[in-house]
Amino acid sequence: MAHAPSNNLREPLILGEKSYHDITVDICRPIETRANKLWYVVFGLSFITMLWGIGLIAYTVGTGLGVWGLNKSVEWAWDITNFVWWIGIGHAGTLISAILLLFRQRWRMSINRAAEAMTIFAVICAAIYPVFHMGRVWVGYWVLPLPNQFGSLWANFNSPLLWDVFAISTYFSVSLVFWYIGLIPDFATVRDRAITPAAKKAYTLLSFGWTGNAKAWARFEEVSLVLAGLSTPLVLSVHTIVSMDFATSVIPGWHTTIFPPYFVAGAIFSGFAMVLTLMLIVRKVLGLEAYITVAHVEAMNKIIILTGSIVGVAYLTELFMSWYSGVEYEQYAFLNRATGPYWWAYWSMMTCNVVTPQLFWFPKIRKSLVATFIISIFVNIGMWFERFVIIVTSLHRDYLPSSWMMFHPSFVDIGIFVGSIGLFFVMFLLFARTFPVIALNELKTILKATGKYKRTSPQPEYKIEDLILESRKGKSGAAIHGEEHH
Amino acid sequence: MHDGVYPAVTAGAAPVVEAAEEPATAPEHKEGDAHATPHGRPQAPVAVAAPVAAAISADPATISTAAANLNKVKGGAFELVIYEKTGLGDGRLANNPWLQELPDPISRVTWDNYITMSIADMNSDDFKFNILNGQEQLSNVAEVVVNGVTLKLPVYASPGQAKGTIGIALGYGRTKAGKTANGIGANAFPAVTINKDNGFFEYSAVDVKVNKTSETYNLAGTQTFHTMMGRAIVKETTLDAYKKDAKAGNEPVLLSLSNGTKDTPNNVNLWEDHPRLNHKWGMSIDLNTCLGCGACVIGCHSENNVAVVGKDEVRRGRDMHWLRIDRYYTSDMTEKKAEEEGVGAIDKFLDMEVPSDSPRVVFQPVMCQHCNHAPCETVCPVLATTHSNEGLNQMTYNRCIGTKYCGNNCPYKVRRFNWFKYADNSAFDFHMNDTLGKMVLNPDVIVRGRGVMEKCSMCVQRIQEGKLNAKKEGRRPIDGEIKTACQQVCPTNAITFGDLNDDTHTVTKHSKEPRMYHLLEEVGIQPSVFYMTKVRNVSASEL
Numbered sequence A: 001m002a003h004a005p006s007n008n009l010r011e012p013l014i015l016g017e018k019s020y021h022d023i024t025v026d027i028c029r030p031i032e033t034r035a036n037k038l039w040y041v042v043f044g045l046s047f048i049t050m051l052w053g054i055g056l057i058a059y060t061v062g063t064g065l066g067v068w069g070l071n072k073s074v075e076w077a078w079d080i081t082n083f084v085w086w087i088g089i090g091h092a093g094t095l096i097s098a099i100l101l102l103f104r105q106r107w108r109m110s111i112n113r114a115a116e117a118m119t120i121f122a123v124i125c126a127a128i129y130p131v132f133h134m135g136r137v138w139v140g141y142w143v144l145p146l147p148n149q150f151g152s153l154w155a156n157f158n159s160p161l162l163w164d165v166f167a168i169s170t171y172f173s174v175s176l177v178f179w180y181i182g183l184i185p186d187f188a189t190v191r192d193r194a195i196t197p198a199a200k201k202a203y204t205l206l207s208f209g210w211t212g213n214a215k216a217w218a219r220f221e222e223v224s225l226v227l228a229g230l231s232t233p234l235v236l237s238v239h240t241i242v243s244m245d246f247a248t249s250v251i252p253g254w255h256t257t258i259f260p261p262y263f264v265a266g267a268i269f270s271g272f273a274m275v276l277t278l279m280l281i282v283r284k285v286l287g288l289e290a291y292i293t294v295a296h297v298e299a300m301n302k303i304i305i306l307t308g309s310i311v312g313v314a315y316l317t318e319l320f321m322s323w324y325s326g327v328e329y330e331q332y333a334f335l336n337r338a339t340g341p342y343w344w345a346y347w348s349m350m351t352c353n354v355v356t357p358q359l360f361w362f363p364k365i366r367k368s369l370v371a372t373f374i375i376s377i378f379v380n381i382g383m384w385f386e387r388f389v390i391i392v393t394s395l396h397r398d399y400l401p402s403s404w405m406m407f408h409p410s411f412v413d414i415g416i417f418v419g420s421i422g423l424f425f426v427m428f429l430l431f432a433r434t435f436p437v438i439a440l441n442e443l444k445t446i447l448k449a450t451g452k453y454k455r456t457s458p459q460p461e462y463k464i465e466d467l468i469l470e471s472r473k474g475k476s477g478a479a480i481h482g483e484e485h486h
Numbered sequence B: 001m002h003d004g005v006y007p008a009v010t011a012g013a014a015p016v017v018e019a020a021e022e023p024a025t026a027p028e029h030k031e032g033d034a035h036a037t038p039h040g041r042p043q044a045p046v047a048v049a050a051p052v053a054a055a056i057s058a059d060p061a062t063i064s065t066a067a068a069n070l071n072k073v074k075g076g077a078f079e080l081v082i083y084e085k086t087g088l089g090d091g092r093l094a095n096n097p098w099l100q101e102l103p104d105p106i107s108r109v110t111w112d113n114y115i116t117m118s119i120a121d122m123n124s125d126d127f128k129f130n131i132l133n134g135q136e137q138l139s140n141v142a143e144v145v146v147n148g149v150t151l152k153l154p155v156y157a158s159p160g161q162a163k164g165t166i167g168i169a170l171g172y173g174r175t176k177a178g179k180t181a182n183g184i185g186a187n188a189f190p191a192v193t194i195n196k197d198n199g200f201f202e203y204s205a206v207d208v209k210v211n212k213t214s215e216t217y218n219l220a221g222t223q224t225f226h227t228m229m230g231r232a233i234v235k236e237t238t239l240d241a242y243k244k245d246a247k248a249g250n251e252p253v254l255l256s257l258s259n260g261t262k263d264t265p266n267n268v269n270l271w272e273d274h275p276r277l278n279h280k281w282g283m284s285i286d287l288n289t290c291l292g293c294g295a296c297v298i299g300c301h302s303e304n305n306v307a308v309v310g311k312d313e314v315r316r317g318r319d320m321h322w323l324r325i326d327r328y329y330t331s332d333m334t335e336k337k338a339e340e341e342g343v344g345a346i347d348k349f350l351d352m353e354v355p356s357d358s359p360r361v362v363f364q365p366v367m368c369q370h371c372n373h374a375p376c377e378t379v380c381p382v383l384a385t386t387h388s389n390e391g392l393n394q395m396t397y398n399r400c401i402g403t404k405y406c407g408n409n410c411p412y413k414v415r416r417f418n419w420f421k422y423a424d425n426s427a428f429d430f431h432m433n434d435t436l437g438k439m440v441l442n443p444d445v446i447v448r449g450r451g452v453m454e455k456c457s458m459c460v461q462r463i464q465e466g467k468l469n470a471k472k473e474g475r476r477p478i479d480g481e482i483k484t485a486c487q488q489v490c491p492t493n494a495i496t497f498g499d500l501n502d503d504t505h506t507v508t509k510h511s512k513e514p515r516m517y518h519l520l521e522e523v524g525i526q527p528s529v530f531y532m533t534k535v536r537n538v539s540a541s542e543l
Ligand code: SF4
Pocket: B367, B368, B369, B370, B371, B374, B375, B376, B377, B393, B409, B410, B411, B412, B413, B414, B415, B455, B525
């Protein structure tokens, strides 16, 4: 694979005539150097929001779900909106690393690590909501089909919520394993370059004693392939099952068979948007412009057009089906979405999800990083509104007008959502400073194939020896020599 | 528009009361009449008409006195009627939180008195009051100056109220009633005067000034949407049509099947039926006899230890009533009208949301319908809500983990969630959280904890008791032996409960009547509760 002739028809995936050593140095730099002020500021802010969110969760558990804005008609709102939103975001990672691996898309290599990390963190954020939306969290484990002494009590296998539990926990564990296995050789690289004993120890543990011999590499490749095969159906199943929370109900606006494909497309759509948002920041902040290039951004933008268009078609199909069904409740539910008291949510969703991504048909916009960043934010917002529209507008006016109600979020609803974003960034920022954010072992396999590269190692910007001396100021001792793996 | 509980009127006040009473009852009330002034209305409601007629024929001097009184009414002045609400009456039981939280039959507002006003007046240039009172919009507060007394209250839009009149309920504004009632609303008693001529109380006043203030107030209503939106929720027909065809107004809901035929949803079934070996409990609710009084709501409250949640929680849409009475106004816009006039769907529905100036009012008690294919049951991940083989949808509180999924998936929205620990939280000081209050709870019914769902159980504790009594005597429960609490207190016997597997039970007879229909039958959930069409003695054009 490494010796394929370089293809001039395609844009190179790695710019700047890097050598193998350059890749190692560039990607290990954030781990080995000190974080700048900006990192600390952003981390601090995220940490505080996270604590605020945790505080509000504690308040909710201690006082009762009444501190949220829910009412007798709208019994799910921001909680499940946020849940589906986060789960959707968590779709890109596994799609990139599994499906794109199977399709041999090499451009994924620059982004899969961070995208998978994003997946894991997003699923963790998502899990907050189904857990804490329960009135009695402390007995939440009853959803698990555990042998018990309560009598013949068992879970209800008819309930989509139970399917959710299985789908999401499977997805999370497979994604985690997949991500971790990919990290092992890179951890070994970091370990070998580590200069402080603590870091050495930590990365030794994390790298599971990776030696880098041929057999290990062969197994590594095999396991990656097997896991990719295993996670591919999961990418499709998770959101399919999440959508069944709604599709199997009897509520007009929820009860529709179009949901599974529509939700999966929407999830991939939102996942890629979030990957773009994050990667555009990461490449700038960590100086990885050579690895995450316009070519990558463009490839992702194409997926956004595709999935965004699927989502757009789904919205229109929904409208058509409600009219064509001849069911007055369905018809009203959709009319109410578009023109009722929540019209602003519906049209925000339409604008952000259907209109803005279509701008990517213009190559100029597709290749512009600024435009991409802005549109990716739009998509993130639009996809949040999509879930809000589905959940709240369907519930707030269903069958009997006597129970029609509006929903107003309380400060706790908002605070927990903001807190989950804080938690996400805390995890992501820690990840960016302690894990290799790009799969360097994979990247090296395409270096020769996809661009100009240097055969010889130039002088690195900093010398490991200097750093060692710096960290051991005043102490004498043998320098630890970093050895890298290719 | 009031609840019919008017105090006695005197001859001197007769013309005044007559006009105020008008909108609620007079069938001849038409467009344009809303602008009529309080005098010269020939047909008064029966209860009032007799003394008026007597007074008028007896003493011509009274007429001139009345006319002189009327002449005193200045332009822009209102006429006030002081009335009693069904639940609270004159307020002697105002300290009972059940009654405070019982929604007024018409306004569906709890915990407050307010100024009822016609929408035309509220829209007038002087006021420009918010019409959509309740959860979404704050009510404007107005000052009513009457007989030297000033009452400051929020204004509530009352469709059908005659222009130029306002109403205020008694029983509020108490100061020494107890912790529940103190300080709620404003006391209208000082506005009641004594008629100099005959010494009777005068529960009305003319020449009342209403001044807009800059303040607003959030009224706590349990129902903030007022019309049926063209849906067949309460089915109605006229007496003539009913005589011709007892099924009138109760057209069956039919689903088109794949084989080209049509059938009712109850016969189209994707699921296996639950076995009904012994009993099959069911309930009929006769919309013809239901007055909307709300006695059943209180009956259910007391039988089932239903929590009172207070004004603020009602504002958030979290009342705990297992049984609610839906009140719908008619709207000027109907499906038929929209079709004839070519009104588009968006405008049609927007117009349908607005009650007409003089609407007809229907009531419909709604509790858990004990669906035989209950959508709430399939979605619960832990089987906390299940079906009994006697046709009940039963809620196992101890098993509930509080996902609220069942509540979302209930088409009738009858499930109620325990947002807080109502029975042990000092913020809900409505007697359930003190030792004395706890002693009067029904010992047969569990007090629900925080975070679990609850709903009508069909008074399962009473069913159980009835079954056991019958078993001891070696017989089946006889008709009427088991009564649910709501049935027991209903003054008009609108609610009938019994065993649908037993042909001798009244409910079984009801279930075979042509007036019988299931609410939202088209959803295909086969409710065990059914309703009976409302038959009105009006002409077809008035329906
Ligand atoms: S009425 Fe609602 S709560 Fe009752 S059985 Fe049917 S779906 Fe369940």
